[in-house]
Amino acid sequence: xxxxxxxxSLALLGVMNYATLWDFPKLPPPSQYGNILIxxxxxxxxxxxxxxxxWIHRIKYTCRVCHSELDFAMEVNKxxxxxxKNREGEYCGxxxxxxxxxxxxxxxxxxCHNGDIAYGSEKFEEFRRHMPKSRYGNKINWSKAIGKxxxxxKSSIRDDDYSPIPFKKMLVLKSEWSLTADxxxxxxxxxxxxxxxxxxxxxxIFNIKKKGTKFFRMKYILDRKFCGVCHMxxxxxxxxxxxxxxxxxxxx
Ligand code: HEC
Ligand code: HEC
Ligand code: HEC
Ligand code: HEC
Ligand code: HEC
Ligand code: HEC
Numbered sequence: 001x002x003x004x005x006x007x008x009s010l011a012l013l014g015v016m017n018y019a020t021l022w023d024f025p026k027l028p029p030p031s032q033y034g035n036i037l038i039x040x041x042x043x044x045x046x047x048x049x050x051x052x053x054x055w056i057h058r059i060k061y062t063c064r065v066c067h068s069e070l071d072f073a074m075e076v077n078k079x080x081x082x083x084x085k086n087r088e089g090e091y092c093g094x095x096x097x098x099x100x101x102x103x104x105x106x107x108x109x110x111x112c113h114n115g116d117i118a119y120g121s122e123k124f125e126e127f128r129r130h131m132p133k134s135r136y137g138n139k140i141n142w143s144k145a146i147g148k149x150x151x152x153x154k155s156s157i158r159d160d161d162y163s164p165i166p167f168k169k170m171l172v173l174k175s176e177w178s179l180t181a182d183x184x185x186x187x188x189x190x191x192x193x194x195x196x197x198x199x200x201x202x203x204x205i206f207n208i209k210k211k212g213t214k215f216f217r218m219k220y221i222l223d224r225k226f227c228g229v230c231h232m233x234x235x236x237x238x239x240x241x242x243x244x245x246x247x248x249x250x251x252x
Contacts, residue, residue: 031124
């Protein structure tokens with residue numbers, strides 16, 4: 001109710017600054033945006049938590065390689081990764097096998113088990129310098145980077161002939177309230193399937209019917225639902241309003 005009153009007064013005053021309606025999580029430094037520490041079982045087994053950096057890996061592989069082919073969950077500590085499975089070639093072991101990337105030998109344990117969320121950051125600025133820029137998150141425009149072939153991540157490690165289903169539907173997602181009609185959002189399938197599998201989004205995150213998704217609002221996105229599954233922690237963050245809402249001003 002409070003927020004409706006507030007929205008209404010903002011509309012009356014002609015103030016465009018919707019951003020004041022919500023609390024946003026604080027962003028880490030660009031070199032650590034998308035970095036995680038995995039600690040489902042490490043600590044319990046006398047090891048430091050495992051460091052994993054999205055920017056280091058997404059340069060070489062698209063999201064679908066890990067989140068579809070290799071079955072990693074899009075939620076930290078959810079996947080049942082064990083060293084036994086790793087050594088049998090599942091999860092991290094699909095690449096960390098001593099060939100594609102460093103393997104599970106003694107000198108390599110601390111490359112993963114170091115509890116350091118900033119691990120690998122010293123290489124970030126040099127890499128970012130050559131990439132198209134954006135304003136938030138890693139401050140890299142990953143969409144342009146892949147579109148202009150500045151990076152060429154592999155889309156599959158299982159199938160050399162893989163190419164995504166050519167589905168280019170562009171959607172305009174309308175606001176639930178007429179008061180916020182200027183806050184329509186754009187969603188491009190073409191730009192997403194360069195990285196993701198249909199199954200990364202359908203049917204768990206989004207209904208396959210346009211406007212079939214219920215409670216499609218910022219409140220829930222900020223609660224890591226819908227677009228917020230990715231756009232709160234790996235893809236550019238919600239602070240970057242204008243990229244989803246072309247009719248809204250920049251969030252200064
Ligand atoms: C490529 C990264 C990587 C390397 C290298 C690595 N691990 Fe792990 N390890 C993991 C991940 C991921 C998990 C699951 C972490 C979690 O959920 O807490 C794990 C889990 C573990 C566990 C928890 C119990 C179990 O059996 O799964 C132990 C113990 C462990 N690692 C020991 C080691 C030792 C010892 C080495 C070096 C010989 C090593 N790890 C090298 C990624 C790695
Ligand atoms: C090399 C493998 C790999 C790639 C590539 C990858 N991820 Fe991940 N991702 C992971 C792992 C591992 C986790 C942690 C899973 C766990 O702990 O259960 C994770 C977790 C996540 C999370 C949850 C983060 C959090 O803070 O809870 C999101 C969201 C996510 N990934 C999105 C993406 C997106 C979007 C892409 C592509 C731009 C991507 N991932 C590419 C391996 C990968
Ligand atoms: C799809 C392949 C793939 C998967 C899956 C994968 N990695 Fe990697 N990883 C790589 C490659 C390739 C590199 C080397 C990147 C480079 O140095 O350019 C790397 C590098 C790393 C590094 C070193 C970063 C640095 O600065 O040297 C760490 C730590 C790491 N991976 C952890 C993990 C963990 C933990 C997992 C599983 C949760 C995992 N990786 C899953 C391919 C993968
Ligand atoms: C990753 C995409 C994305 C980003 C970034 C984003 N939004 Fe949204 N937003 C949506 C979607 C999707 C909806 C629901 C459909 C609609 O209303 O257009 C929505 C809804 C809204 C609404 C309608 C009222 C409500 O509560 O849902 C407002 C106002 C709004 N956003 C403002 C903002 C502002 C301000 C920012 C930046 C601080 C922002 N959004 C960032 C995707 C995004
Ligand atoms: C990043 C997430 C994401 C990915 C990946 C994705 N979609 Fe969607 N899709 C959406 C969203 C969001 C909607 C709109 C849902 C709504 O309005 O409730 C949608 C809607 C649709 C619709 C209904 C369109 C309409 O106008 O009624 C179809 C069909 C569809 N998707 C097919 C696909 C196919 C096929 C793929 C893979 C090639 C795919 N999607 C990949 C997010 C995604
Ligand atoms: C499963 C993960 C995922 C979900 C869910 C998701 N996105 Fe994205 N989105 C990405 C990734 C990855 C990119 C590439 C750019 C990046 O990583 O910053 C991207 C890029 C975009 C772009 C930039 C397009 C361009 O070329 O500039 C927009 C706009 C966008 N998303 C809007 C949305 C909206 C709106 C929703 C919800 C309806 C949504 N996304 C849901 C992962 C996701």
